[in-house]
């Protein structure tokens with residue numbers, strides 16, 4: 130009992146589940162960007178196509194290659210221990226296969242469609258198919274989170290986790306490493322508003338309104354990430370308190386919960402503050418860049434927040 134009740138939520142099991150949730154936070158962010166780019170796919174600059182090509186490559190190379198196989202191993206183990214979710218988990222694993230095929234087809238079509246067709250019926254059909262893929266992916270993710278937050282993995286024991294972890298190659302989401310993301314997916318990285326984590330290294334040429342939009346998206350992502358971390362914290366605090374068996378363990382549990390809460394409180398203070406500093410720097414750079422580069426500033430240049 131002890132083995133099973135703790136193994137799922139602390140140590141490798143807890144880390145494994147937290148990494149799946151972090152992947153989902155990154156995936157939500159990319160799906161939102163795909164939605165935004167689809168509205169501009171017909172524009173002659175083809176900027177949207179480049180960002181979408183990067184985004185689909187990212188989904189294929191990370192989510193379909195590493196994230197989904199991790200979930201498949203987890204789901205297979207849960208199904209072995211508890212048949213209650215058999216149908217649901219089998220369905221989710223099946224969607225991993227169909228989703229990958231769909232993403233491959235969409236990436237191929239996006240790469241080969243002639244520029245002149247992007248604004249025509251073929252481009253519109255493609256945009257609709259990509260929208261459909263995004264919609265299904267969001268539903269898939271919500272269903273998984275219902276499983277995760279329903280603590281389905283609590284049925285696993287230490288041996289299950291050891292075997293799940295042993296099969297894992299440790300590949301990390303490139304979204305967690307700015308340099309890696311930028312090296313592999315430069316157009317996507319540019320579009321995601323990276324100055325939030327790259328103070329002083331921004332290279333921006335967009336007008337101020339674009340910069341503002343990027344910073345607002347980054348703020349939404351930041352609070353989305355905090356929400357995920359807050360739910361993880363609530364879960365781990367509850368597990369900790371439920372494991373109390375006497376006065377000694379009660380004192381230890383209070384200490385552990387207090388330390389975790391303090392860490393999270395620090396995170397809640399530090400991350401929005403860092404956003405304020407970084408976005409302020411990015412906005413100033415966006416306003417001054419044309420002057421610093423000696424370009425002819427456009428008539429509608431800096432207004433508002435940079436002053």
Ligand SMILES: [Fe+2]
Pocket residue numbers: 197200221225269273
């Ligand atoms: Fe999945």
Ligand SMILES: [Fe+2]
Pocket residue numbers: 153196200270273
């Ligand atoms: Fe997932």
